[in-house]
Amino acid sequence: MAAPRRRTSAELQVNGGLMPPSAHVIASSRGGSGGGAPSREDHAVTTNGGGPAHRGGKQRGGSSACSATKVSGRRRPAGRMPLWRVFIFASVALNVAALPLLLHQYIVSHPHHPGVVSPDQQQHHAYAPQPGTSGAAASAPSTGKPAVTTDSVINLDHGDPTMFEAFWRETGDAAELVIPGWQTMSYFSDVGNVCWFMEPLFDQQVRRLHRTVGNAAVDGYHVLVGTGSTQLFMAALYALSPADANQPTSVVSTAPYYSSYPAVTDFLRSGLFRWAGDANSFVGDSYIELVCSPNNPDGAIRDAVLSSGAGKAVHDLAYYWPQYTPITRRADHDIMLFTVSKSTGHAGTRIGWALVKDREVARRMTKFVELNTIGVSKDSQLRAAKVLSAVSDGYDGGASRHRLFDFGRRKMVERWRMLREAAAASGAFSLPEETSGRCNFANETAANNPAFAWLRCDREDVEDCAGFLRGHKILTRSGNQFGADPRYVRVSMLDRDDAYDIFISRLASLK
């Protein structure tokens, strides 16, 4: 008997279509699309319960608020008004009637909060929409934290890198990505590679950028991709913890250390690895030391402090880029983590990468990402590849006049100048000493301008700096989350100009 073959279209018995019999006609629309800055006029009115998104400001469909009248300058015999004038009249009337509805919906969806609510404080949020109610329909991609005013709470708790938006707007469509509907649907990107879910274009642009900047060696390294370097940090812990150990491997870092290290290490109470605190006070032969350089939160340039035979180091180089610090050497550690969040500012894309020397370590890190999320979004990888390529185009002889690191370094120099002047004007705060070094990328001496300010409150009567600043509507992250004294706070230097300027102004006035 012959093997079953695929029937031709003619032979195929097609079931009746799956159009639900009760489908009612809704005005034709294409729901949601990217591109273009969201304009307030585009907020459409929809019925409660959320139908398809409507584009444009005019309301389609049946509004019964059609009672406006229009006085015509010329007199016509009754019943003799031309049909087209009737249509214009009705259309204008509908628009006039719709205007208060539009305004009402706009106000409902953009309440003027007394301040921005950080995700950790959501339980205090007065405006908590009931799940399942659509409010005003979304009509465009999000735009991050709401805009601030001089009365707003200024939230610099997170390192949200929206400072870079201004640069990327200037690049026009150089970093624009178009994704066809049928593209990259498979789980697999490159079945012959250790990191089988990594897009080759992304691998290529990572290597190119490191060669251009000279901040890390890439020859002889595996490139791995992750959903942010946070995921790759967990992957490294998984890969470096022996599966057959009697007890969890200790994870350490010198204080002040990044507040996420203990949180991410311990939140699942893994039997493989466990946070063991400050590396400076660690005793033992087996450990994983996290070395962040430049350091989060204080910007210090660091090396590993432990050197036992059985210990391993993971180098988090998220800030090792020219806008923050001089590129003094080509880093060549066993495991190096990077992220687009802090290099290009594309935190929302959720892409990080690791440079890994050892193939077995690379394989185990890949296995972690496979079990955690079956790989990494290819859309995000392709966007990151496009963005990294646009960065390299400005420096390796490409035709681009857009130079990210020039922009970034200029901004960071200016912001740190403003911050030091404000701290001096206040008299109540101190900052780390400025350090500098020879930058091989820019071929000049350059200062360190860290992505976070490690600010100390020097007032005798203030032991909790974060609480003190919160009272002045400035949100920061307390030093105690970094294994340090709560007289310190970590302040983001990467937010938008409007928020940063208000912060500076307020800080200078605090005595």
Add this chain to the structure above:
Amino acid sequence: MAAPRRRTSAELQVNGGLMPPSAHVIASSRGGSGGGAPSREDHAVTTNGGGPAHRGGKQRGGSSACSATKVSGRRRPAGRMPLWRVFIFASVALNVAALPLLLHQYIVSHPHHPGVVSPDQQQHHAYAPQPGTSGAAASAPSTGKPAVTTDSVINLDHGDPTMFEAFWRETGDAAELVIPGWQTMSYFSDVGNVCWFMEPLFDQQVRRLHRTVGNAAVDGYHVLVGTGSTQLFMAALYALSPADANQPTSVVSTAPYYSSYPAVTDFLRSGLFRWAGDANSFVGDSYIELVCSPNNPDGAIRDAVLSSGAGKAVHDLAYYWPQYTPITRRADHDIMLFTVSKSTGHAGTRIGWALVKDREVARRMTKFVELNTIGVSKDSQLRAAKVLSAVSDGYDGGASRHRLFDFGRRKMVERWRMLREAAAASGAFSLPEETSGRCNFANETAANNPAFAWLRCDREDVEDCAGFLRGHKILTRSGNQFGADPRYVRVSMLDRDDAYDIFISRLASLK
């Protein structure tokens, strides 16, 4: 003293540009971009070490293989050849010389393997490129597993949903997404929402699709987004495990259960939750029961089997869509998981979502995703929103003539017919009985056509069906990974036509 103010451009002392002094000029190119089907002619030749990607087939830069000669029909005095003819001659000569190089690189990068290597079998892969060598430069986004021939190993181990590519190609640009370089750079999407990293456009399209299909209730539910439903599965375990319990919460599911459930539950040896096997044999008051319906691997329609007061159920409804099964009711469980991988076929996008009734559970699941990956890629969310919108456009009165569920159901009906015929022709295999039900979406009786075939080898002398089929170059997943007898295998029904047809042909011939 006045607060520091931002200096004007005129005042700003701009450091010298960051152009590295040793930058050598590389032919201007834009590395990597999306859009358009990759064509073999576009594979460019680059030097080892990987410079910027070059587009187009011509080789730029110094090739020394310039020795081809060309015979001209007309005779010209020596030294009198026009310059333009010299250029054309040189250009043709270069192209002729480059052709063997191109072919060589093409062969090197696309070796005709005796079979496709599944990620789990990479250690057996003969072709293991050294890290840091670029091979042939990537020039386009990936296209999944390599194409197959009648001699290939057919890999149906994974549920790679490339069957749906044909549908999405037909939609043209209806599901195309354009992402400007400056868009969605922030970590934050909607600070007032429990799921603060979720794009409102995505939330909206999820609710719209469920209302259109009628497969799940959405009013009164929180929508959460994850990097695939795999991440949300872990998030649910985290959210439902009491933090103060003396021992890990037991995680169970009735056999045959999805092979990833035990793997994902246990790979970090969490102290919060631990795999405890088959729900049918579980004894205890406190547990998390995973209910997958239609079930992976056998397509069975399922309900929870445990009902203790302290136990919780998580419903994985990845396959509860019209192409696989009749929509018999609007599901309204406490926690319901879905994924674009199996509904639309966009596995590479890595997007899943959860419908969650309880606000505190939603908050804790959100916290998991925050700690694991600081949210979910907004690029992926916007792509998923565009895709889901295109699906709904075909059914809720939108103008689209592209009907995903019609396509999917037609394909699944046909493939199951072919499979049953092949199994009958072989005589050595059996399949689950066909079941059917009333589909409220299509308003007709419809059969179950599961995404995986739960195939049993009935030969007395075959105890390991996966091994038997592997010997015939068909890769499947053994029943023992699902808590079942190794006489069973799970076979993907979602691969491309070429792979599926070869599988059918081979299966029919096995006696």
